[in-house]
Amino acid sequence: MTAAGALTEQDVAAVRKATAAGQPVTVWFTAAAVGVPAGRSAKVSAVGDPADGDFIQVRPAGSRDTMFCSPNELTRTRPPRGAAASAAAGRPEAKRATASASSASPAAARAVPSAPVAVPGPSPAATEAPPAPGPKPAARTGTARGRAARPAGMTVTLEVTVGGEWSVEVRSGTKRVVPAMPVQAADVAAAARSLPSAVAEAIEASLERARQQQRDRVERLRSELDAAQRVLEQLDV
Structure with missing residues (x-):
């Protein structure tokens, strides 16, 4: 809703x-x-x-x-000031009004001349008055909200791209507490050593693939640099 x-x-x-x-x-x-x-x-x-x-x-x-x-x-609509306080203040007055109505019924009954048949039972208004207080459902609603607001389980997700870039995200239930943010591979490697061996091995395998990709890139760049150096030397002749 x-x-x-x-x-x-x-x-x-x-x-x-x-x-x-x-x-x-x-x-x-x-x-x-x-x-x-x-x-x-x-x-x-x-x-x-x-x-x-x-x-x-x-x-x-x-x-x-x-x-x-x-x-x-x-x-984006700012609530009026004192609205909540006014609503809360209105409830005790309603209770007092109900109590006054309840107490008035016995007084009215006493004001009427006593008769043998009218003495045993209270008036219908006095009988129906006790169930009248109404703020209790609001209290139950507040209790339900309190239960719903209890902390949910925490989920930490660690992801790595094909290029070896790591990121971490934290969720509490369905709410994303920490958006995905980058993490250094060295920090991931250090944390992996404190985890169970199966998890550490999986992370280490991913780190090794990233290392090999960087080695291949270094070799590729070194070859390009050597070729460029040779061309430069030929141009200087």
Whole structure:
């Protein structure tokens, strides 16, 4: 279900353009955001590929960590100040009003002259009043969100190209915590020595292929350099 005021495709395009130009972009979390309160502000750090699902990287206000969100979890419409406080303040008043209505029923019953048939049972209003308090579903919703916000498993992916260039990516559940970033082959080789032998052997085989490619390239460049040197010497005669 789309949250009210969630980012549209046009909003995402505008945020992407502003972020690429180095301009600060402020967004606010909608009720669909998991693990953060609705209405909290954040700064957009980067906008990735929509195919990733949660592709908008933001840094919540007051935090140094970043997280990835979907357009449905963010809005560019600033929520009115005090809206959340007003909603929270309204609930106790509703409870007090219900309690007053409940207490008024027995008082009204006492005001009526007692009769033998009317004394045994409370009035229908007094019987139905106790189930009235309504904020409990919201509390259950908050508890459900708390369970959903628990940290998911962490996945670290190490990739190497045909040319021997390594990169690493980190995901927490379906959220990409660290985008693919380059890693030095020497660091990969050092880390491989601490891993199980089967993993270390596979990494070492890939590193050896990369070394051989570089050796072949050096030989090829050396041959080209020798040929160029000979031509230069002939031209100097």
